[in-house]
Amino acid sequence: MAKSKKVSFTGALGETLDARLELPLGPPRAYAIFAHCFSCSKNILAASRISRALAERGIAVLRFDFTGLGASQGDFANTNFTSNVQDLIKAADFLRDEYAPATLLVGHSLGGAAVIAAARQIGEIEAVATLGAPADAEHVKRHFTGKIEEIEEKGEAEVNVGGQTFRIRKQFLDDIAGRTLDDIVAGLDAALLVAHSPRDEVVGIDNATRLFVAARHPKSFLSLDDADHLLSEEEDARHAARVIAAWAERYAFTTRLPDAPKAPRETGSAMVKETGLGRYHSQAVAGPHHFFVDEPRGVGGDDGGPNPYELLSAALAACTTITLRMYANHKDWDCAAFSTEVIHEREKGAKPNEGADIFHRVIRVDEELDEAQWEKILEIANKCPVHRTLERGTTIKTCKGD
Incomplete structure (x- = not known):
C-alpha cells in the first residue's frame, strides 16, 4: 500500500495548485509527475489508480490539478496548453526543491502531449x-467543434466537456493552432513509451503511430488492448502501471537496489545488510528467500518492510500455524484452514532489561469445532518450537566477523 500525502505548490499563473504525492513503502527509487487529461482532475480514476500502482512499485508520483481545475485555484478560462506545460515545469521545481528531482513524466490524453512538450x-x-x-x-478542439465560430466571433464561449461546463477563450484556440508534436518528440532527449488502445474512440490509434514513428530510440509501444480512452477499468490502469514501472526501471530509476547479501549455509540462519537507501532500510536473506526490513516512518524509517518485532511476531504466528497443520495431518484430521494472529507488546512501566514482553496469540479455524478439539489445538500450539524458544529464553553469542 502506498501512502498518499496532500501537498500544494504555486503554478505558472501564480495560483496555488492542489496535489497529492503518492509515496511508496520504503525509499523511493524514482520521482514522477502525472499529468491528467483535458478538463479532468488529479482524482480521475486513471490518474489515481496509475499513480498509486506506480508507488507500489517504488516510484513516488506527484499528481496535481492544472490551474483552474479540480481543487486548484485560478480561472480555467485563463489557461491554455502552454500554461499546462508551465504548470508541469512548476511541479518539477516543487519536487526538486522539496523532495528530489523528477526523472519520469507520465501523461494521459492531452496531458500526454503536455509531458512531451x-x-x-x-x-x-x-x-x-x-x-x-x-x-x-x-486535437482537443473536437470537444467543442460546435462552439468554435462563437469563440472566434465573441472571444469566448461556454462548452460542455464530460458533463461539465467550461469557458473557452480565443486565446486557447490561438495557443493550440498548428501545435504539433512531431518535431518535439523527434528531438526528445529521453526514453519514450507510447501506450494506446487500438479501440480508443476519442484519440485514434493513428496518433500513437505518429508519435512512435517520429520519436528516436529508445522508444517502446504498449497496446492497451480493449481499454477505453479513460482507462475506466481498474485492471487496464494497473496493467499500464506495471509495464510503465518495469520499463522505467531501466531509464528513470535514480537508486539501484544493491545485490542481496550472501545467505548463510546453515539451516535456520539469516543475514541482514543495510541497503544504504534509507536510515534503517535493510535487505534480509534467509535460505533462498530475500525481503526488506525497516522501521516505521514514525521512528525515522521508511516503512519499507516489517520491523524486527513484527518479524518475531510473524515467526511465532507462522510456527504455530504450521505446527497445527502438521498435527492435523499426522492425526488424519480433515480440518479447515488454520490462521494465527500475534500481537506483541511491552508491559507498561517495565524496565528495559526486565522480561516484560507479552505475545497475544489468537488462533482461528475456518470451521466450527467442539470444546475438546479446541482444547487439543491450544495444547499443541503451546508446543510449537518458536513458542518454546521464546518461553524458555535463549543464549546469544556475538563475535567479530571476518
Whole structure:
C-alpha cells in the first residue's frame, strides 16, 4: 500500500495548485509527475489508480490539478496548453526543491502531449510515458467543434466537456493552432513509451503511430488492448502501471537496489545488510528467500518492510500455524484452514532489561469445532518450537566477523 500525502505548490499563473504525492513503502527509487487529461482532475480514476500502482512499485508520483481545475485555484478560462506545460515545469521545481528531482513524466490524453512538450524543459527527465495521447494539441478542439465560430466571433464561449461546463477563450484556440508534436518528440532527449488502445474512440490509434514513428530510440509501444480512452477499468490502469514501472526501471530509476547479501549455509540462519537507501532500510536473506526490513516512518524509517518485532511476531504466528497443520495431518484430521494472529507488546512501566514482553496469540479455524478439539489445538500450539524458544529464553553469542 502506498501512502498518499496532500501537498500544494504555486503554478505558472501564480495560483496555488492542489496535489497529492503518492509515496511508496520504503525509499523511493524514482520521482514522477502525472499529468491528467483535458478538463479532468488529479482524482480521475486513471490518474489515481496509475499513480498509486506506480508507488507500489517504488516510484513516488506527484499528481496535481492544472490551474483552474479540480481543487486548484485560478480561472480555467485563463489557461491554455502552454500554461499546462508551465504548470508541469512548476511541479518539477516543487519536487526538486522539496523532495528530489523528477526523472519520469507520465501523461494521459492531452496531458500526454503536455509531458512531451515539457520534458526538454525539465533537465532531469530521463523517461516519458504517454497514455492515449494526441499527436497534436489541436486535437482537443473536437470537444467543442460546435462552439468554435462563437469563440472566434465573441472571444469566448461556454462548452460542455464530460458533463461539465467550461469557458473557452480565443486565446486557447490561438495557443493550440498548428501545435504539433512531431518535431518535439523527434528531438526528445529521453526514453519514450507510447501506450494506446487500438479501440480508443476519442484519440485514434493513428496518433500513437505518429508519435512512435517520429520519436528516436529508445522508444517502446504498449497496446492497451480493449481499454477505453479513460482507462475506466481498474485492471487496464494497473496493467499500464506495471509495464510503465518495469520499463522505467531501466531509464528513470535514480537508486539501484544493491545485490542481496550472501545467505548463510546453515539451516535456520539469516543475514541482514543495510541497503544504504534509507536510515534503517535493510535487505534480509534467509535460505533462498530475500525481503526488506525497516522501521516505521514514525521512528525515522521508511516503512519499507516489517520491523524486527513484527518479524518475531510473524515467526511465532507462522510456527504455530504450521505446527497445527502438521498435527492435523499426522492425526488424519480433515480440518479447515488454520490462521494465527500475534500481537506483541511491552508491559507498561517495565524496565528495559526486565522480561516484560507479552505475545497475544489468537488462533482461528475456518470451521466450527467442539470444546475438546479446541482444547487439543491450544495444547499443541503451546508446543510449537518458536513458542518454546521464546518461553524458555535463549543464549546469544556475538563475535567479530571476518
